[in-house]
Amino acid sequence: MPDDGGRRPGWETFHIGQLLPWIDENFRILADRDDRTIAGILMGACGALSDTARHPELFSATGNFSGDLDIMRSSTMNVVGAFVSLVYGTAITNDQKSVPGFLARGPESVFGPYLTWPTRNPVTLVNVYRQRGIRIALYAGTGFDQTGFDFFETLAKAQADGMHLQLAVSGVVNRYCSGPGAHVWTYWQGDSADFLRWVSGSPSAACPNNWGRPQQRVAARPSVSVSCGRSARR
Secondary structure, three states: OOOOOOOOOOHHHHHHHHHHHHHHHHOOOOOOHHHOEEEEEOHHHHHHHHHHHHOOOOOOEEEEEOOOOOOOOHHHHHHHHHHHHHHHOOOOOHHHHOOHHHOOOOOHHHHOOHHHHHHOOHHHOHHHHHHOOOEEEEEEEOOEEOOEEOHHHHHHHHHHHHHHHHHHHHOOOEEEEEEOOOOOHHHHHHHHHHHHHHHOOOOOOOOOOOOOOOOOOOOOOOOEEEEOOEEEEO
């Protein structure tokens, strides 16, 4: 999450400026862009894709597990406003939830001032992913499985569909896995394992969760021809 939204933890500052350097210093890893990736679940997925575009020198790939990929959608703002701002607000502990100042701040307390949202919104940052050669993996269930209907996962699926289409049209390498599934850890565990295999160069032929083959394709970008002084897409 961005860190200029008001009274709340500065997640981008923490992840990029504090946690990442600490990991590089304390673990035996390959601390370079080609060997570093980031992924997240739900709003963490939005933060992961946003941070990747805002810090493309640090990450070569990113993953989305049932995340909100378009924060400017009314459905996203409604969910954030109702369930994040009013229920959890900016609190990160149960004790903080009882403090009035942490609640009912609205979506801007989560994403920062509205005018800055296009610079943090994954679906509007597709050109950054293309220009910097960032690979993206998307995972989302349909919202239906043997347990019934999951409204939140249908929202995630709609956003993943739209993101996949924009990535494909823009020529961004992406792996999209989707099938019957709900907004629960049972599916995200399979998603994360598949993502790690994919970014390590050993992708599975099939998607996790018995979802069949991935929708992994890169569409050709529209060519432009010039005739009589006018350009036309074809």
